[in-house]
Amino acid sequence: MSKSRTTYVCQKCGRRSPRYFGRCPSCGEWNTMVEEVEAPAPSPRHRRIAGLPQSRPTPLPEIRADGLERVPLPMAEFARVLGGGVVPGSLVLLGGDPGIGKSTLLLQVAAMVADDRKGPVLYVSGEESARQIKMRADRLGVQTPRLLVVTETHLETILRHVEEVKPWLLVVDSIQTAYTDALESAPGSISQVREVAARLQGWAKQTGVAVFLVGHVTKEGAIAGPKVLEHIVDTVLYLEGDRFHAYRLLRSVKNRFGATSEVGVFEMRSEGLVEVPNPSEVFLAERMVNAPGSAIAVTMEGTRPLLVEVQALVSTTSFGHPRRTANGVDFNRLLLLVAVLSRRVGLRLSDQDVFVNVVGGLRVEEPAVDLAVAVAVASSVHDRPVAADLAFIGEVGLSGELRAVSQLAARLKEAAKLGFRRCLVPWSRRPVEEAPEGLEVIPVRSLREAVGLALVKP
Ligand code: TYD
Ligand code: MG
Numbered sequence: 287m288s289k290s291r292t293t294y295v296c297q298k299c300g301r302r303s304p305r306y307f308g309r310c311p312s313c314g315e316w317n318t319m320v321e322e323v324e325a326p327a328p329s330p331r332h333r334r335i336a337g338l339p340q341s342r343p344t345p346l347p348e349i350r351a352d353g354l355e356r357v358p359l360p361m362a363e364f365a366r367v368l369g370g371g372v373v374p375g376s377l378v379l380l381g382g383d384p385g386i387g388k389s390t391l392l393l394q395v396a397a398m399v400a401d402d403r404k405g406p407v408l409y410v411s412g413e414e415s416a417r418q419i420k421m422r423a424d425r426l427g428v429q430t431p432r433l434l435v436v437t438e439t440h441l442e443t444i445l446r447h448v449e450e451v452k453p454w455l456l457v458v459d460s461i462q463t464a465y466t467d468a469l470e471s472a473p474g475s476i477s478q479v480r481e482v483a484a485r486l487q488g489w490a491k492q493t494g495v496a497v498f499l500v501g502h503v504t505k506e507g508a509i510a511g512p513k514v515l516e517h518i519v520d521t522v523l524y525l526e527g528d529r530f531h532a533y534r535l536l537r538s539v540k541n542r543f544g545a546t547s548e549v550g551v552f553e554m555r556s557e558g559l560v561e562v563p564n565p566s567e568v569f570l571a572e573r574m575v576n577a578p579g580s581a582i583a584v585t586m587e588g589t590r591p592l593l594v595e596v597q598a599l600v601s602t603t604s605f606g607h608p609r610r611t612a613n614g615v616d617f618n619r620l621l622l623l624v625a626v627l628s629r630r631v632g633l634r635l636s637d638q639d640v641f642v643n644v645v646g647g648l649r650v651e652e653p654a655v656d657l658a659v660a661v662a663v664a665s666s667v668h669d670r671p672v673a674a675d676l677a678f679i680g681e682v683g684l685s686g687e688l689r690a691v692s693q694l695a696a697r698l699k700e701a702a703k704l705g706f707r708r709c710l711v712p713w714s715r716r717p718v719e720e721a722p723e724g725l726e727v728i729p730v731r732s733l734r735e736a737v738g739l740a741l742v743k744p
């Protein structure tokens with residue numbers, strides 16, 4: 287093998303140099319040089335020896351496009367987010383904040399795959415000792431002999447273990463602890479993280495073994511976290527949620543083998559992550575009917591409609607500036623809605639604190655929840671509850687008008703399924719045809735009109 291050598295590459299201007307500079311000699315930026323291995327391109331002879339396929343341009347119709355082989359998983363919510371199952375030879379990155387439950391989820395999945403007799407599974411941890419993993423496994427009730435565990439961070443050693451075990455699935459927890467000899471920089475640096483991921487990707491494609499990688503979202507944001515890996519891996523999943531709440535959303539943000547923006551919902555219990563097949567019911571379970579300041583929004587998480595409760599509390603500012611606090615909704619969106627409520631609906635909010643919260647620790651980003659947020663605030667101001675059988679869908683515009691949202695039919699169906707009898711939706715030229723049975727769809731043009739309809743008469 288010809289030797290690979292290390293170079294330093296400026297992330298800003300692309301200048302390559304055999305030695306490290308604190309400041310790039312070409313563009314003058316500081317701290318932009320990152321170590322990279324320059325692997326020599328394999329020669330044709332080399333390829334033959336290594337058994338790599340020779341590439342050959344092929345007319346498009348002659349290329350075989352067999353349906354992707356996808357191995358279903360016993361955990362339906364996880365399989366859904368992957369696009370139906372695990373694709374052999376794929377590299378999947380699971381990102382998320384530390385402590386959110388990534389190791390727990392992958393240990394559960396690893397055990398299920400091993401139990402399913404698909405083949406042995408190798409779980410490589412660089413974060414915890416085998417004993418710690420064993421303790422977690424006991425807690426999760428996992429005890430399959432086909433699940434092999436090793437504590438290792440050295441990539442070359444990991445690959446040697448893999449040759450020996452010949453697993454069907456490899457889990458590497460986490461990418462930030464793994465390192466390769468080919469680079470001198472420390473584990474967790476951008477160069478190491480990228481190089482290890484690229485090597486695992488190549489290896490997965492060559493052997494057809496699926497690889498799951500854990501990546502922590504680092505405090506500094508994108509640096510050496512899952513973001514720098516997104517283009518290397520096939521699939522990127524994020525496990526999200528509030529650490530103080532039990533619910534976790536598993537979201538796919540990139541998937542070379544399936545749809546993105548699929549979402550799986552889990553609950554963190556003492557026995558691990560449990561699938562939640564009917565999330566809307568769970569999120570509404572603790573709802574207090576007839577309490578002022580609460581409204582139900584029908585939001586979409588990927589292709590899946592989800593009903594969430596939005597709560598608002600408005601109280602007189604005791605001193606200084608009025609405060610606005612948004613939990614689970616976008617802060618700037620709340621400011622906008624407060625302004626629209628003041629100017630277009632005539633609510634007096636300039637000397638009022640406004641707090642908004644989405645129940646269950648959920649974060650809802652879409653504008654379609656605007657209407658529910660605004661109605662919840664109005665309900666709290668007037669101290670009058672929202673009718674209990676009413677759900678809300680709609681984006682609010684700056685003139686106080688309601689704007690159409692996507693996937694109305696799916697949203698209405700979910701509202702009907704959960705027993706709501708009426709739903710306020712934005713008026714549109716096209717009449718709503720998709721009204722499910724038992725649900726009265728009420729088109730409204732403005733926020734003012736919606737507030738008038740929504741609040742229970744005193
Ligand atoms: P972990 O999977 O270690 O998080 P990550 O790998 O993303 O850093 O999960 C950590 C948290 O999950 C920890 O605070 C304890 C909690 N937990 C449970 O609530 N139930 C369980 O069964 C397990 C294993 C962990
Ligand atoms: Mg972990």
